[in-house]
Amino acid sequence: CFSSESDYYPQLVEQFSAAADLTHTHSRGRRFSHSMNEGIIFSAVDTTDMDSTTRIDKRWAELWHAAGGRQINYCVPFPGPENPAIYRRDIGLRNYKAHYDGQMLHGYRCNHWNEFCEWPEDNAYRNFSMAYPQRNALIPTLALVGARAAYDDVRYATKLRELALAHRDDAEPRLAREARRQLAWLERLDGATYDLEAFRAGAAHRILTMLALVQAPAKGATP
16 A cells, blocks of 8 residues: 655655555555545556545546556545435445445444544544444444445446446347437436435336346247
8 A cells, every 4th residue: 555645746756666666576466545636646557556535536537547547435425423315425326427446434443432523633533433333243323324325326326237238239129229228317317416216216117127128028028
């Protein structure tokens, strides 16, 4: 893991050049950067397999994909026990639509209590817990419920996209037309604003519609 929050380009070049030498000499290891400035993309492309960033920005993901790397979302949002809707949107459809490859929650299990912080004292962040400890289990928070819902939203979107791509050029014109309609629907969605309940219901309906069309020829039925 190689991380830098510096915005001084020569320093970044020096740091990542050293990492590149180590990597190429030993031919092992995975390179991971944490970018909080614009300079890393230009100095880390030879040393980094994956980048984490403090933003959800489709253009930023495309830059790393163009360089052969992967992009994950770090701390959008920061963990905490409230407002599951924020976690569902940011970790789920918003992340997916920005073409990010994953999500790195900044914290999972409680290691300190800090519900009433006073900035700028040390440890002045809110409690990072997504779950609280028990003797033999964990107590989930509403934030964790939101994160689970986010991953389910991504599963619905992924299922629909995979199904539509598989039949986009199908010889059956009605099936191909429906597949292209679904791909266009997914592309038009704005992950930052689209109603998530409407998305879930719409994606489920479209998946079932596609499956019915796929199965119709085998049953000898008319779609």
